[in-house]
Amino acid sequence: MAEANISVDLDQFSCSVCLDLLKDPVTIPCGHSYCMICITNYWNQDDQKGIYRCPLCKQIFTTRPVLGKNVVFAEMVEELKKTRLQAAGSAVHHAGSEDVQCDSCTEMKQRAGKSCLECRSSYCQNHLEQHENLFRGKKHNLIDANRRLQEMICPRHNKMY
Incomplete structure (x- = not known):
């Protein structure tokens, strides 16, 4: 099977909280993705209110969403890191x-x-x-x-x- 070359923008794999490539990426119910630790810390700040919102689109979740690793994003980010390191040499x-x-x-x-x-x-x-x-x-x-x-x-x- 032939490999497909897909052009991606690094912003698609960047966390809008820490502004870096996603680490342990998770996707919340609105579809936005964050580093597991970033969204956890973000929601911990408002934990006593019992209202959790997306930092980007501000969608509100009345119950704290369960976070699971986005395996596909994690694999893509690892590939991007390898590509970045190779390009970083030049x-x-x-x-x-x-x-x-x-x-x-x-x-x-x-x-x-x-x-x-x-x-x-x-x-x-x-x-x-x-x-x-x-x-x-x-x-x-x-x-x-x-x-x-x-x-x-x-x-x-x-x-x-």
């Missing part, structure tokens, strides 16, 4: 010793281009796009990546010096 965007590293990259740290003052994190282009999609319409001020980001914010007033 990528030019890896963070060097003088560069600001992306706080969201978990495997090979990429060079960050922007830092968010509200999240107090720096993002590579891929994670910046996910950050912008997640916080669209909310006031998240971005500046050029800066390794002294934490030092630039007044702890008392929570604003830039």
Whole structure:
């Protein structure tokens, strides 16, 4: 049987909570997928209310959905990781010793281009796009990546010096 080559967008296999490739992917009843630990922690925050919602579409579940590993997604993510590692050897965007590293990259740290003052994190282009999609319409001020980001914010007033 011939193998099919399918083009996929990495965003399809990224968790909208942690902004990284899915780890132990689970799909909730509305059809969105998350890392098992991310959706569990997200729902644990509202556990006392007894209302559970999807972080993306905001669909409400009155009983906490049972989470089971999405085996197909897990296999696809593993294949993507292998492909990423092979491609990473030739990528030019890896963070060097003088560069600001992306706080969201978990495997090979990429060079960050922007830092968010509200999240107090720096993002590579891929994670910046996910950050912008997640916080669209909310006031998240971005500046050029800066390794002294934490030092630039007044702890008392929570604003830039």
